[in-house]
Amino acid sequence: MTSLKNTRIEFHILQSFPVTCLNRDDVGAPKSAMIGGVPRARVSSQCWKRQVRLQLKNYDVVTGTRTKLISELVASECMELGATEEQAKNCGDWLEGAFIKLKSDKKKKTKSIEEDENESKEESSDTLLFLAPDEIKKIAKTFADNGFDAIKTLKATEQKKRAKEVASLIDKSEMNAFDIALFGRMVAQATSLNVEAACSFSHAISTHKVVSEIEFFTAVDDDPLNIREDTGSAHMGSLEYNSATYYRYISLDLGQLQQTMGTDADLKPAIEAFVKALYVAVPSARQTTQAGACPWEFSRVLVRKGQGLQASFEQPVKAKGQGYLVASKAALNEWLDAKEKLSGSLFGKLADFQWGENLDYSIDHLIADLQAQL
Structure with missing residues (x-):
């Protein structure tokens, strides 16, 4: 395969949502940010990344497991190989003790499996280990080769020495x-695994500018026995929501x-799975209460060499009676075209695709065009 370096x-x-609270802060309000001097709706990168990662499991690619329950994963594989x-x-x-320290005593030295590793998982740190299926199998196979004798x-x-092992x-x-x-x-305990x-x-x-609104709601008791004397609500509450056209930037370093x-790996299935999961x-x-199930409205997809290029939308767009999407498309295209001219040879454009305007150009066509660039 041709080198895809850089x-x-x-x-x-661009993706528009009506009444939603896609990503909440610590008090349950929609996340926000001040950009260009005005409040904006925001969805954190880690929130959307996790959803993409989970969606990848629905497509024909190998995926790993990111968890604190390392012991259970390895134990299950060991039992498949004949361990009691x-x-x-x-x-x-x-094995788990090589990566997860106890919050109650992080400096405590390991004495034995029974004294250290079997302490309550509720006291463990928030370490998450991301392992591929083949890596779990390889670890379990090594235990099996040694008669399932852990030590x-x-x-x-x-701990650090065991992690390196x-x-x-x-x-x-x-x-x-x-x-x-x-x-x-x-x-952190074994940087060679990074x-x-x-x-x-x-x-x-x-x-564009977004100010969250508050929904007041009530719940009424069904009163199946017909014994309630009052006719008011059984519960009252409130929650915040907003509506917005979001700009999302994702860069995939081929x-x-x-x-x-690996240089011999076929990346075409990976590209297909990633774009579908992203979509x-x-x-x-x-x-379940707001059903924010809105797909992409528009996407400009560039294949480039060189530095990444994310739009800031520092200048908020105005609706002007047409909604925010029309203005957002125009602003995005104008910004990208301007940056291409200003960057000259440094822009490094290899291909440029627009999805969302031509009804004969589906997400499958976009995937095929991107695969053709490999």
């Missing part, structure tokens, strides 16, 4: 989980993806 696919997406329940639990707990397999009692069991060059390649992996993320997500922001997945993924907050 080549990226950039998605500039006790052996499997010991192996899983011993014989991983001899170090000090685990890392030595995993050949990162054989890692085939597409979501790990996309979103990266950071393991994987550089191939894609980056901006926070989605409204292209060179980094190729480096992680259908919507944050899950309050979907």
Whole structure:
């Protein structure tokens, strides 16, 4: 395959939602930001990334598992290889202790599996480990080769040393989980397991000024026994919501993806799965009460070499009686065209696709055009 170094696919997406609260802050209000001196609606990058990652599991690509329940994953695989329940639990707990410290005593030295690893998981830190299926299988196979003797397999009692032992069991060059390649992996206890993320997500922001509104609601008791004397509501409450046209920027570094997945890897299925997941993924907050199930309205997709290029929408668009989408499309296209002229040879454009205007150009056509660039 041709080297894709310094080549990226950039998605500039406009997506409109009516009454929603796609991403809440610590008090349950829609997240927001001040941009260009006016308040904007905001959906955090991690919120939308997680939905894309979960959607990838619906397509034909290998995906990993990001969890604190490392012990259970390894134990389950050990039992598949013939370990007893006790052996499997010991192996899983011993391996998990290499990455998860207890909040109650982070400096406590490990003495034994029973004294250290079997303490309450509720006291554990918030470490999440992202592992590919083949990596879990490789770890379990190593335990099996040593008779499921946890301490014989991983001899170090000090956490960082044991984490390095685990890392030595995993050949990162054989890692085939597409979501790990996309979103990266950071393991503080064993940096050799780190994987550089191939894609980056901006926070989605409204292209215009947004002020959240408050909904007052009531719930009425069905009174199945017909015994209530009052006719008022049984419960009253309120919640905040907003409506917005969001600008989303996603950059997929094809060179980094190729480096992680291997130069011989066929990236076309990966591109298809990523674009489809990106298209259908919507944050899950309050979907049962507000049903914010709105797809892309418009997307300008560039294949470029060079520095990433995200629009700021520092100048909020005005509705002018036509809604915000029309004005947002015009502003986005004008901004991108201007930056292309101003950047000259540094713009590095290889291809430019617009989705959403031509009804004969579906998301499948966009995927085929992007695959043709590989």
